[in-house]
Amino acid sequence: MRVSEQEAVESAAREVGAFLERRREQIAQRWADAPLFRAVFTVSRDEAVEACKAVLDALSEVASAGRLEDVAAPGFDRVRDQLGRMAGSRTRTGSSPAQIADEVAALRAPTAELLRAEPSDATAAEAAETMLALTVLMGTLRLVVMQTALSSGEALIARQRQQLLEVATPVISLWEGVVAVPLIGTLDSARSQVVMESLLESVVDRRARYAILDITGVPTVDSLVAQHLMKTVAAARLMGAECIVSGIRPAIAQTIVHLGIDLGTVLTRASLADALAYALSQQGIEVSPRAGGR
Incomplete structure (x- = not known):
């Protein structure tokens, strides 16, 4: 680009910055009625106008600095702060990033008209x-x-995923001093971490002496899943609770043996009922059927 062309671009950028500052009030009034701002500031139009002015101030700063195409320009930090909250609000109500971007693009027309x-x-x-x-x-x-x-959308998805993981791994109090986590579905690193944290928190909160990990609903057990189980058992022991793994079906038992996984230090039971019976017996509690079979 020749020097004269570069000077023309810089001059035009400065002129845009001055224009945005000069017509700040008029542009803000027009932007406040645009879908982007109207959908967020539904109660007070004055709030929408002030939000528009904050964005215009930032754009004027960017233009005056001649950084029209620089998304890292300092002025855009305030834009991210202001419009970021708005975009997050729109995302939570179902608007896609493309729809939000189109609403931003629509702000150009009233601005260009004033220019x-x-x-x-x-x-x-x-x-x-x-x-x-x-x-x-x-x-x-x-x-x-x-x-x-x-x-903002990715952060929302991450939070929802975390919430789903927590809901999918409930800690159940079976008896005083006995808690259980019935696991259903595939165990990956993220879910295993949630299982460990939830179980340990429950051990502390409920002063549990026995914690049961029931894997009846886990379709397969590989070396990674076994490692997660071992870590959870070890962590529970450090918290003062004895951990019992129940629900090891014949197919899973064969897989564990085939993989050479050593669960010798882990207390196991065939079913959740067996694990609960063990935990109760260790506390001197014996459950007997009612007389007459009722």
């Missing part, structure tokens, strides 16, 4: 350069907001 209406002594070429600079700036804003919306 064209500005009285100016600029030549046609200079006016076109300034309009191009505004378009580039709004395009960068769209990219920044889309990135923020995607990050």
Whole structure:
């Protein structure tokens, strides 16, 4: 790019920055009625106007610094903070990042309309350069907001996944001093960590002396799953609870032997009932059937 062209681009960027500062109130009033802001600030329009002004101040700073295409420009930090919360709110209500980005793109039209209406002594070429600079700036804003919306969506998914893991691994109190975790489905590293944390918290909260890990609903046991079970048993022992693994079916037992996994230090029982009976007997509690079979 020749020096004169570079100077023209920088001049256009500065002109956009000055325009955004000069027409801050008018642009904010128009943006406040746009779907992006109207959908978030449903109670007070004044709040929407103030939010628009905060974004415009940031854009003016970016443009005046000549960093129209730089998503890392310091001014965009405030945009991420303001529009990031809005994008997160829209994401939680079901809006996709693409929809949010389109709503941001729609902010260009009222802004460009005000720019064209500005009285100016600029030549046609200079006016076109300034309009191009505004378009580039709004395009960068769209990219920044889309990135923020995607990050917000990923964070929301991660939180929901964590919540589902916690719901899928409940700790049940079977008897005073006896808790159990019935495991169903595949065990991976993330879920195994949740199982360990939930079980240990329950051991402490309920002062449990016995903790049962029931794997009746676990379809397969490989070396990784066995390692997770061993770690959970060891952690429970450190907390003062004896851990019992129940529900080892014949097929799983054969797999464990075939893999050469040593569970010799782990107390096992065939079923959850057997594990509970063991825990009760260790506490001197004997459960007998009622007389007459009732």
